[in-house]
Amino acid sequence: MFGLVLLVNTAAANAQLPDFTPLVESASPAVVNISTKQKAPAPGANPHFPDLEGLPPIFREFFERSIPEMPHGRQQPDAQSLGSGFIISNDGYVLTNNHVVADADEIIVRLPDRSEMEATLVGADPRTDVALLKLDASGLPTVKLGKSSSLKAGEWVLAIGSPFGFDHTVTAGIVSATGRNLPNExxxxxxxxxVAINPGNSGGPLFNLQGEVVGINSQIFTRSGGFMGLSFAIPIDIAMDVADQLRTDGKVSRGWLGVVIQDVNRGLAESFGLERPAGALVAQVLDGGPAAKGGLRVGDVILSVDGSNIDMSADLPHLIGTIKPDSEAKLGIVRDGDRQTLIVRIGAMPEEGERVATSESAEKSSNRLGVKVSELTAEQKSSLDLPGGVVITEVMNGPAAMIGLRPGDVITHLANQAIDTASTFGRVAEQLPKNRSVSMRVLRQGRASFITFKLAE
Structure with missing residues (x-):
């Protein structure tokens, strides 16, 4: 009796699960296997994991280059990379990950009928890890493209790729979250x-139940090197915007604001008069950048861009990045506790470059924070692009030591007030409230951030 009930309940549960068979049959013909060849690495280099250089240790791009171990004394052959991709137009345009084809001397695309074609790299964008390839062919099968912006957590999704070289392997799961921000991304x-993702799935499509591509499988979270239940895909909306720019211009242009930002924690929210922790706190405004020209100031909290709310500070870069350079954007901010709207003309993201500055110390003054400070010299102000501020020359036992301040740190703001001289710093420090969050802006090796602390009774 009990066995019969269990059988019926199991059948009912199975009946509620989706049938992926039609999706796989219709979509598989447009999913391809990608292999690359490149010149053998220099002696002493590791040819097995060239994709991993520069990545955070805990976020390994999981599609390692699959090369058999060569016996000692034999010459290492050209490196081969294995990944996946999918055809987006019948005249031969293919999307994949940049790290699948990076530094390749030859790119080979294998179609489902096992025929192979050499592909041309139209362009690649390392910032989004998207690459666009072109096959010299016509009448090819294509995938249907969906909208990643409509995805919701809990939806079923399916991946097709070539993990470990096993062509057209299908795995399924659900959307765990959207809008997820990763380190260095x-x-x-x-x-x-x-969705179970393994080496070789890189660059392959992620489908919704309608058979539409909603993402490109790109990374996994792992401590072991294998799949641990957390995989990440590039939204197709972003990937197609990149592909369109690569096809028409050969490069990708992004909007740029010219600020250094940080998250707003509970203490900072209290200090800046916010109801809850949200937004991107402006810790530094780059001289001559769009933000500076648009009137944005240090200490402003950006809460929205063109009506899109900013919950975490990491939301700001990709929102600004989607805006075309030389376009105007409406920024909702909080300044001195008041909500305001700024209209800023977005600039174009500059090439690589970062300004780093340090400073020395001189004349001292003391205060109840447990630090000794000196005023910045004219030369230091010029090198740091600061109108004023004080540099910490000594950290003693007290609140400053507890919050991690160091000699050489430059303090430009305290309790939402600009610090121009040592006497201003001492006066503001003496008036700090007790048992209430206080903000401080600190410049360390040229990079600014806000920190908060409380003074006990």
């Missing part, structure tokens, strides 16, 4: 899923 709000 400022311009991609990733789709997080629990």
């Amino acid at each position: 400022s311009y991609v709000p990733f789709i997080q899923t629990d």
